[in-house]
Each structure stands twice: as structure tokens, then as C-alpha cells.
Amino acid sequence: MGRFEIPIGVELRFVFFGLESALGVSLDVEEMERVFSDAKTDAVSEKQYVFRQKPRVTGTVDHYEPGTIRVVVEHRHWTDGKLEELTENAHYHVHRLRKDCDDAG
Numbered sequence: 001m002g003r004f005e006i007p008i009g010v011e012l013r014f015v016f017f018g019l020e021s022a023l024g025v026s027l028d029v030e031e032m033e034r035v036f037s038d039a040k041t042d043a044v045s046e047k048q049y050v051f052r053q054k055p056r057v058t059g060t061v062d063h064y065e066p067g068t069i070r071v072v073v074e075h076r077h078w079t080d081g082k083l084e085e086l087t088e089n090a091h092y093h094v095h096r097l098r099k100d101c102d103d104a105g
């Protein structure tokens with residue numbers, strides 16, 4: 001099992017993509033989009049999300065930190081280290097994407 005926290009934004013989209021690719025599964029698109037919608041419309045209440053039942057992939061947004069989601073992957077081969085690496089890679093790709101956009105404009 002692995003867990004990590006990440007800001008709700010573009011990096012989270014890269015993390016979702018990375019999880020789908022690495023696990024070889026599809027996550028619930030409506031549930032993923034609900035995270036982003038909820039972040040815009042309700043930034044005060046705690047929220048729970050289930051992105052996949054098996055392997056189980058869930059998310060929690062705490063009321064005291066509404067801009068961050070804690071993602072948990074319940075899979076025997078997943079560790080906090082793997083998820084941390086996935087998060088770092090997402091951060092790197094977002095940085096590159098923003099740099100490319102800045103260079104083009």
C-alpha cells in the first residue's frame with residue numbers, strides 16, 4: 001500500500017495518468033473530475049473519493065487543507081516510495097509544460 005498528498009491541480013492529473021499507466025487500469029473519470037469540481041465550488045468540507053475498487057484507489061480532502069488530496073493505493077506492489085516518485089515525475093512534467101508555454105508565448 002502507498003499513500004501521498006498532492007495539490008489539486010495539473011500535477012494531480014499527471015498523477016492520475018501515471019497511476020492508470022502503472023497499474024494497467026482505468027480510474028473512474030467522473031470521480032476524478034469531481035475532485036476538481038469540488039475544489040472550485042466547496043473548499044470547506046471534508047470529501048472522500050473512490051477512483052477504483054480493485055485495486056482500491058481512494059482520495060481524501062480534509063476540511064483544514066482543501067487544496068490538497070491524500071491518495072491511497074491499496075496494492076501489494078505499491079509503496080510510499082513509488083508514489084512519491086510518481087508525484088515528483090508529475091511535478092517535473094508540469095514544470096516542463098509551463099516552461100514550454102512560457103517559451104512559446
